Amino acid sequence: MRILIYAWEGIKIAFEALRSYKMRSLLTTLGIVIGVTTVITIVSLVQGLNKAFANQISAIGTDTLYISKMPWIIRSDKEWFSYRNRRNITVDYAKKIKQSATLVQAVSPVLMTRRSVKYAGTTAERVLVVGTNADHLITANALPEQGRFLMNSDVRHRKAVCVLGWDVAKALFTNVDPIGKRITVGGRKFKVIGVVEKKGSMFDFNMDNQVYIPIGIFQTAFGARWRSVDIQVKAISPAVIEDAEIELTGIMRRLRGLPPGKENDFAINKQSMLMDTYKNLTNVLWAVAIGVGAISLLVGGIGIMNILLVSVTERTREIGIRKAIGARKFDIMIQFLIESMMICALGVVIGLLVAIVVAKIIAATTPIPAAITLWIAALGIVFIVAIGLFFGIYPASKAARLNPIEALRYE
Amino acid sequence: MLIELKEIEKTYEIGTVQVPALKKINLTIAKNEYVAIMGPSGSGKSTLMNILGCLDTASGGVYSLNDNDVSAMTDDQLAEIRNREIGFVFQTFNLLPRANSLHNVELPLIYNGTPASQRKKMAQNALEKVGLADRMHHRPNELSGGQRQRVAIARALVNNPSIILADEPTGNLDSRTGEEIMEIFETLHEVGNTIILVTHEEYIAEHSNRIIRLRDGLIERDEAMN
Numbered sequence A: 001m002r003i004l005i006y007a008w009e010g011i012k013i014a015f016e017a018l019r020s021y022k023m024r025s026l027l028t029t030l031g032i033v034i035g036v037t038t039v040i041t042i043v044s045l046v047q048g049l050n051k052a053f054a055n056q057i058s059a060i061g062t063d064t065l066y067i068s069k070m071p072w073i074i075r076s077d078k079e080w081f082s083y084r085n086r087r088n089i090t091v092d093y094a095k096k097i098k099q100s101a102t103l104v105q106a107v108s109p110v111l112m113t114r115r116s117v118k119y120a121g122t123t124a125e126r127v128l129v130v131g132t133n134a135d136h137l138i139t140a141n142a143l144p145e146q147g148r149f150l151m152n153s154d155v156r157h158r159k160a161v162c163v164l165g166w167d168v169a170k171a172l173f174t175n176v177d178p179i180g181k182r183i184t185v186g187g188r189k190f191k192v193i194g195v196v197e198k199k200g201s202m203f204d205f206n207m208d209n210q211v212y213i214p215i216g217i218f219q220t221a222f223g224a225r226w227r228s229v230d231i232q233v234k235a236i237s238p239a240v241i242e243d244a245e246i247e248l249t250g251i252m253r254r255l256r257g258l259p260p261g262k263e264n265d266f267a268i269n270k271q272s273m274l275m276d277t278y279k280n281l282t283n284v285l286w287a288v289a290i291g292v293g294a295i296s297l298l299v300g301g302i303g304i305m306n307i308l309l310v311s312v313t314e315r316t317r318e319i320g321i322r323k324a325i326g327a328r329k330f331d332i333m334i335q336f337l338i339e340s341m342m343i344c345a346l347g348v349v350i351g352l353l354v355a356i357v358v359a360k361i362i363a364a365t366t367p368i369p370a371a372i373t374l375w376i377a378a379l380g381i382v383f384i385v386a387i388g389l390f391f392g393i394y395p396a397s398k399a400a401r402l403n404p405i406e407a408l409r410y411e
Numbered sequence B: 001m002l003i004e005l006k007e008i009e010k011t012y013e014i015g016t017v018q019v020p021a022l023k024k025i026n027l028t029i030a031k032n033e034y035v036a037i038m039g040p041s042g043s044g045k046s047t048l049m050n051i052l053g054c055l056d057t058a059s060g061g062v063y064s065l066n067d068n069d070v071s072a073m074t075d076d077q078l079a080e081i082r083n084r085e086i087g088f089v090f091q092t093f094n095l096l097p098r099a100n101s102l103h104n105v106e107l108p109l110i111y112n113g114t115p116a117s118q119r120k121k122m123a124q125n126a127l128e129k130v131g132l133a134d135r136m137h138h139r140p141n142e143l144s145g146g147q148r149q150r151v152a153i154a155r156a157l158v159n160n161p162s163i164i165l166a167d168e169p170t171g172n173l174d175s176r177t178g179e180e181i182m183e184i185f186e187t188l189h190e191v192g193n194t195i196i197l198v199t200h201e202e203y204i205a206e207h208s209n210r211i212i213r214l215r216d217g218l219i220e221r222d223e224a225m226n
Helices: A002-020 A022-060 A077-084 A091-100 A152-156 A166-172 A215-221 A238-256 A271-314 A316-324 A329-365 A374-400 A404-409 B045-052 B075-085 B101-111 B116-129 B145-157 B175-190
Strands: A064-068 A104-119 A122-132 A144-147 A161-164 A182-185 A188-196 A210-214 A230-235 A267-270 B003-014 B017-029 B034-038 B060-065 B086-089 B163-167 B194-198 B210-215 B218-224
Touching: A002 A022, A002 A329, A002 B101, A022 A271, A022 A329, A022 A374, A064 A238, A091 A104, A091 A215, A091 A230, A091 A238, A104 A166, A104 A215, A104 A238, A122 A166, A122 A215, A161 A166, A166 A188, A188 A210, A210 A215, A230 A238, A238 A267, A267 A271, A271 A316, A271 A329, A271 A374, A316 A329, A316 A404, A316 B101, A329 A374, A329 B075, B003 B045, B017 B045, B017 B060, B017 B218, B034 B045, B034 B175, B045 B163, B045 B194, B075 B086, B075 B101, B086 B145, B101 B116, B101 B145, B116 B145, B145 B163, B145 B175, B163 B175, B175 B194
Parallel strands: A122 A210, A161 A188, B034 B194, B034 B210, B086 B163, B163 B194
Antiparallel strands: A064 A230, A064 A267, A104 A122, A104 A182, A104 A230, A144 A188, A161 A210, A182 A188, B003 B017, B003 B060, B210 B218
């Protein structure tokens, strides 16, 4: 009860002090403002980036593995040259993997090229032509909205059929049902059997500007027999992705005839590789945020300590009066700690407001959805308490230790 | 007995030199006495007042206040004694400059945890007793010297202390205002308060019933007045 009464008195005194020295209080908080603004802006930026990145790569799927000659992330030319001479991966690997793997539900070999696509005088340029099999429906999540996707028989018999991506269908067919129409893909005739629903884009890559054809036809039509095939594998669930990777590695080594002790001459790529690389980048941002934040909060805290020491000296007589009429050491201590925390609170509030404005500007002018979340605000409160206490303790205990007789005599 | 000093000594150390300020003082003051402590500067009267007011502790001897031995108390225990037992009135008023009269008078009650509503009532009451009912929301710089000292007296009264300890209460006032303040003390004495007055003015001391004269750290004379 007593502590509550006195804490309230402390808050009133601190308000009074802040009001009496507006300019001084504001300047004192500047360090805290800069620190809080920096930290919170960078944190919200990183969170925004994380969200944006996770959205972008969500199409890759956490349950899908991509077997290739080369890994997605190559760190040097030297590495690239060593991968370049690896043996190609061929289409028949896909069938063999499907036969022997137990943790996978779909396996699709993929070859790609850019060609123009024509129908009745309309041309779509630089459409991505994807040669694949029926399992691509599952591995790439290419769900048909109209008609159907490629089936095993289409692939086995190398039928000249194609499934259109959403944007290609829209570009070539206006007010006409595309199903059953004959179009030209890279100079060859194909019959449209389906249209895949809209998939959106990943970074700058438009996943709807595609045409899917059986892989056998792709190889003969676009002269790609010498090219290495990529194999997309969908595990039976995201939970078994690591076991599936181990299983696939074993199968691939057997297919490649690699003796024990010899290094893999293929790569198994997955979403988490991109995520890891991305996280390494944002770690740098985190380090900057922590560094700048820590330094400016330290400077700000020392500023607060300094101004409190001035305040203690200025109010020596007041402290003497309070002690004479019954304030204990603890009461005086609390008074100055509260004042210290109020200055911090002012800084944190201003810093938060500035950071919110900055985040709004970032969100409005860039594609990064920067936003201040609740836990960042909670972090602000922790700052208030921690900095206010840490830098307030010395001036407050100095005030509490004053001798009342000398303090009363102070001019 | 309200106040009992037994062989109270106080020695200050200035560098390596020991300066005795009080030398084995024996003194008793009963409830509802009106005592003046007099003496030239350097006689030890300020030191005695600080010890009586529990602002300072003696180097030797025993001080019992209301049968409590306060000689060996900690700083915080002394603070509580000051809050409960002693009301100070200073020469320079010592009011908080940014607080209004009401808040200044409430201050001792804040430190003993009196709830806000009760605090306000008690402070208003005390201000009415010193005739300042119409100045409750004025700050010290909006009041005359006499009014400021009356606020200080109200602050000293508000907690119903055992002793009112006034250190040159008229020192900063003109003689007419000084007389007004002394009348307030007289009234307080009549209604049962114990008052200890420190002064070097003979005509101020004459308001009391008992004058204790100090010289060189010793009681020179202790006489009852009529």
